Amino acid sequence: DSAPLLDRIAAADSLTSLEGVRVALLGKSGEVTQLLKTLGGMDPATRASEGPKIHALREAVTNGIAARKAALEDAALEQRLATERLDLSLPAPERPLGSVHPVSQVMDELAEIFADLGFAVAEGPEIEDQWHNFTALNMPESHPARAMHDTFYLEPKDVEEAKVLRTHTSPVQIRAMQALGAPLRVIAPGRVYRSDSDATHTPMFHQIEGLVIDRDITMGHLKWTLETFLKAFFERDDIVIRLRPSYFPFTEPSAEVDVGWSMEKGRRVVGGSEGWMEVLGSGMVHPRVIAAAGLDPDEWQGFAFGTGVDRLAMLKYGMDDLRAFFDGDLRWLKHYGFGA
Numbered sequence: 147d148s149a150p151l152l153d154r155i156a157a158a159d160s161l162t163s164l165e166g167v168r169v170a171l172l173g174k175s176g177e178v179t180q181l182l183k184t185l186g187g188m189d190p191a192t193r194a195s196e197g198p199k200i201h202a203l204r205e206a207v208t209n210g211i212a213a214r215k216a217a218l219e220d221a222a223l224e225q226r227l228a229t230e231r232l233d234l235s236l237p238a239p240e241r242p243l244g245s246v247h248p249v250s251q252v253m254d255e256l257a258e259i260f261a262d263l264g265f266a267v268a269e270g271p272e273i274e275d276q277w278h279n280f281t282a283l284n285m286p287e288s289h290p291a292r293a294m295h296d297t298f299y300l301e302p303k304d305v306e307e308a309k310v311l312r313t314h315t316s317p318v319q320i321r322a323m324q325a326l327g328a329p330l331r332v333i334a335p336g337r338v339y340r341s342d343s344d345a346t347h348t349p350m351f352h353q354i355e356g357l358v359i360d361r362d363i364t365m366g367h368l369k370w371t372l373e374t375f376l377k378a379f380f381e382r383d384d385i386v387i388r389l390r391p392s393y394f395p396f397t398e399p400s401a402e403v404d405v406g407w408s409m410e411k412g413r414r415v416v417g418g419s420e421g422w423m424e425v426l427g428s429g430m431v432h433p434r435v436i437a438a439a440g441l442d443p444d445e446w447q448g449f450a451f452g453t454g455v456d457r458l459a460m461l462k463y464g465m466d467d468l469r470a471f472f473d474g475d476l477r478w479l480k481h482y483g484f485g486a
């Protein structure tokens with residue numbers, strides 16, 4: 147008779163007590179399990195009449211426990227829904243928010259300014275081969291400029307195929323010309339590496355390269371482009387620049403670009419012309435560089451420029467220690483309005 151067993155199941159008022167009942171009935175030495183075991187010792191006739199009853203009992207108990215379990219779980223859920231309340235009007239706990247690093251911010255600003263002038267963004271690897279970093283830029287082996295760059299070599303220097311950490315973004319000039327052909331207008335922002343470290347030098351820093359290749363490009367286009375970009379970047383109309391003759395192996399003629407500064411609130415700011423500071427290297431792309439990248443220098447010419455992104459960030463936001471850029475100190479970022 148299953149009724150008394152089903153009553154015990156119905157009397158279980160929690161999942162824990164129901165589990166106790168289940169073990170008492172269906173467990174290894176549970177009452178129903180014991181009954182099942184007696185089947186083996188019965189003579190065939192008794193087994194034929196008792197077997198179905200015992201199996202039916204086990205099934206009724208099993209179903210009864212499952213149904214009771216579902217009912218208890220439902221009741222527990224109802225209970226929680228009735229008692230737990232969320233006050234959605236409470237203010238959320240404050241969470242510290244990250245912010246864009248000044249270097250990333252300046253790279254974004256530059257990409258936007260140059261996008262307006264029709265420049266696309268080009269990229270190249272930070273682990274570069276010497277051909278792209280030097281040779282194609284008119285710095286053949288034994289060229290003194292190779293030594294000047296304080297290069298990090300990834301293998302002993304005399305290994306012919308030794309890769310380097312790129313010392314400037316200029317190799318992206320070559321890669322962009324190879325990949326995209328001419329005409330071409332790109333900027334290439336990215337990390338560069340030189341074995342050098344003091345208040346104004348870190349072994350890793352950031353440059354942005356600009357390259358325009360077309361027909362009939364002149365120094366005039368270069369000067370206008372730089373003036374326009376510096377005015378947009380520093381958000382001032384009184385930006386003046388001057389080009390000084392200089393030397394880079396990959397440009398001819400080459401010019402260093404100075405921007406005028408003036409004193410405001412005891413601080414040197416870009417704008418006006420109380421003095422000059424150097425901000426860029428530039429020039430007309432050397433015909434050998436154009437040829438090395440696979441273009442015909444009789445048909446195509448252009449200008450290129452390169453500058454330090456970290457340096458531009460320092461000038462725009464009045465920061466004075468380059469090393470602080472890479473310390474990850476939130477107090478420093480917040481001081482300049484970058485942390486949250």
Ligand code: PHE
Pocket residue numbers: 313314315316355394397427428429450451452453
């Ligand atoms: N690559 C040069 C440097 O790192 C900068 C430069 C770029 C100069 C393009 C001329 C043209 O100093």
